[in-house]
Amino acid sequence: MSRSDVLISAAELKSRSDLVLIDVGPREGRDIGLAGAVPAELGADFAGPGGGDLGARPLPQIDDLQARVRRWGVGADTEVVVYDDKGGLQAARAWWTLRWAGLTRVRLLDGGFQAAQAAGAPVAPLAAPFGPEGTVEISAGHLLVLDAEAAASLACEGRLLDARGASAFTGDEAARSGGHIPGSLNVPAADNLGPDGLFLSDEALAARYSPFGGELGVSCGSGVSAAHAAVALAILGRNSALYVASWSGWSSDPSRPVAYGQH
Numbered sequence: 707m708s709r710s711d712v713l714i715s716a717a718e719l720k721s722r723s724d725l726v727l728i729d730v731g732p733r734e735g736r737d738i739g740l741a742g743a744v745p746a747e748l749g750a751d752f753a754g755p756g757g758g759d760l761g762a763r764p765l766p767q768i769d770d771l772q773a774r775v776r777r778w779g780v781g782a783d784t785e786v787v788v789y790d791d792k793g794g795l796q797a798a799r800a801w802w803t804l805r806w807a808g809l810t811r812v813r814l815l816d817g818g819f820q821a822a823q824a825a826g827a828p829v830a831p832l833a834a835p836f837g838p839e840g841t842v843e844i845s846a847g848h849l850l851v852l853d854a855e856a857a858a859s860l861a862c863e864g865r866l867l868d869a870r871g872a873s874a875f876t877g878d879e880a881a882r883s884g885g886h887i888p889g890s891l892n893v894p895a896a897d898n899l900g901p902d903g904l905f906l907s908d909e910a911l912a913a914r915y916s917p918f919g920g921e922l923g924v925s926c927g928s929g930v931s932a933a934h935a936a937v938a939l940a941i942l943g944r945n946s947a948l949y950v951a952s953w954s955g956w957s958s959d960p961s962r963p964v965a966y967g968q969h
Contacts, residue, residue, distance in 0.1 A: 707940050707941075707943055708941070708943060709905075709908060709941045711813070711940075712801075712813060712814060712937060712940045712941050713813055713814055713815075713816040713905060713937075713941065714787055714813040714814070714815055714816065715816055715817075715821075716815065716816070716817055716821040716822045716824065716825035716827060717825055719740075719787060719815060719822060719825075719827060720822070720825050720826065720827045724785065725785050725786070725787050726744065726778055726779055726780055726784050726785070726786045726787070727739075727740050727742055727743035727744065727786075727787050727788075727789070728743065728744050728746050728778060728786060728787070728788045728789070728797075728800060729743040729744065729745050729746065729789060729790070729819070729832060730746050730747070730748055730751075730752070730788055730789065730790045730796045730797045730799075730800045731745060731746065731747045731748065731790070731796070732747065732748065732796075733791065736791060736819075737831060737832060738829045738830060738831055738832060739819065739829065739830070739831075739832040740789070740819065740822055740827055740828070740829060740830075741827070741828040741829060741830040742830070743789075743832060744778045744779075744834075744835045745832040745833070745834070746774075746778075746800065748763075748796045748799060748800070748930065749763065751766070751771075751774055751800075752766060752771075752799050752800050752803045753765065753766060753799075753803075753929075754766040754767055754770070756928075756954070757958075758955070758958045759854065759951060759955050759958055759959065760951055760955060761928055761929060761950060761951030761952055761953075761954040761955030761956075761958070762927070762928035762929075762954040762955075763799075763928040763929050763930060763950070763954075764929075764950055764951065765803065765806065765846075765851075765950055766803070768807060768844065768845060768846045771803070771807055771844065772807075772842070772843070772844045775804070775807075775809075775840065775842055775844060776839045776840045776841065776842060777835055777839055777840075778835055778840065779835055779837050779838065779839065779840045780809070780840040780842045781840040781841050781842050782841065782842055782843070783811070784811065784840060784842065785811040785812075785813070786804060786809060786811060786812040786813070787812070787813050787814075787815055788800040788801050788804070788812065788813075788814055788815070789814070789815035789818045789819055789822070790818050790819065791818050791819040791820060792818070793818065793896065793899050793903055793934075794814055794815075794816075794818055794899075794905075794934060794937065795895065795896075795930060795931055795934050796930065797814055797815070797818065798814060798895075798930070798931075798933040798934040798936070798937045799929065799930045799933040801813070801814045801933065801937060802849065802933035802936055802937070802948060803933075805848060805849050806846065806847070806848055806849040806851070807844040807845065807846060807848065808844045808845050808848045809842070809844065814937060816904050816905055817902070817903045817904045818903065820903060821903060821904065849936075849947075849948065850945065850946070850947035850948070851947060851948055851949070851950055852923050852925075852947045852948065852949040852950075853949075853951075854949075854951065854955065854956055854959075854962070856923070856947070856949075857887060857890075857923055857925060857949040857956070858887060858888075858889075858962075860922070860923040860947075861887045861888060861889035861890040861923075862888075862889045863889070863920075864889060864891060864918070865918065865919075865920055865921065865922050865923060866887060866889065866890040866891065866922070866923040866924075866925055866949070867890070867891055867892075867893045867918060867922055867923070867924050867925070867932075867935055867946075868886050868887070868890045868891065868892050868893070868925050868926060868932075868953075869893060869894060869895035869924060869925065869926040869931040869932045869934060869935040870886075870892070870894065870895075870926050870927055870931060870953070871894050871896065872892060872894060872968070874927065874953075875890075875892040875894075875968070876892075876966065876967055876968055877964070877966045877967075878966070879966040879967075884966075885957075885964040885965055885966045886953070886964070886965050886966075887925065887953075887956055887962075887963075887964075887965070888963050888964075888965040889965070890925060890965075891918070892968060893914060893915070893918075893935065894931075895926070895931040895932070895934035895935050895938070896931075897914070898911065898914070898934060898935070898937075898938040905937075905938065905941065906938075908941065908942065911938050911941060911942055912942055914938070915938065915939060915942060915944070921945065921946070921947070922939065922944070922946045922947070923946065923947045923948070923949055924936050924939070924946050924947070924948055924949065925948075925949040925952045925953065925956075926952045926953065927952055927953050927954055928951075928952050928953070928954045929948060929949070929950040929951065929952045932948055932949065932952055933948060936948055
């Protein structure tokens with residue numbers, strides 16, 4: 707996999723009329739999107755009911771996801787583009803979930819809604835899909851996932867990357883707030899982007915991730931920012947395994963160890 711397999715530029719998107727566009731919310735008041743885009747919600751469409759060891763945003767049931775994807779008009783040969791207005795942090799979870807379900811022709815819009823607007827792509831009020839349903843068949847398990855035991859094992863080997871911001875990762879030991887899985891390493895997903903909101907160059911992403919060898923696991927608060935890290939690694943042609951439950955699942959068990967600080 708390479709950058710062009712993972713990302714689509716705003717310029718390419720503007721020149722295409724054969725894509726299914728999925729606008730991944732929450733949108734915080736934004737009621738317009740790219741013309742023809744289907745509105746979707748991170749929590750309702752790309753996650754299932756959570757709690758406890760499952761974490762806040764477990765993966766959806768595959769039958770439920772298939773029904774949604776078909777409603778969006780996705781067929782076996784459809785190319786899907788997911789986007790948001792949050793630097794890809796929401797859309798990355800959609801990208802990862804659709805790839806996990808076996809869709810190979812799905813890309814993330816680099817720079818999101820803002821980049822497409824700046825490129826002059828047409829916009830329109832977001833509305834439920836009205837075209838014919840798709841017939842795509844999906845199945846679970848096409849990307850690697852981690853449970854708590856596997857995440858802890860990778861962390862002990864220095865191969866579990868935590869994509870949360872530094873303050874959440876560091877935590878507050880006195881208040882017993884935040885913290886991280888012992889041995890995990892903090893590589894914030896937000897730093898995968900440049901000031902323009904686009905993903906960093908391959909060279910810059912490699913500088914971020916090349917210090918970490920072998921097969922990597924990615925974690926965060928609830929399996930969202932970690933998917934952004936998985937996107938960055940995929941741009942570099944590297945596979946990773948997602949700890950979907952992430953910190954929300956790990957910290958639900960008070961018997962599990964918690965580390966504070968940056969180490």
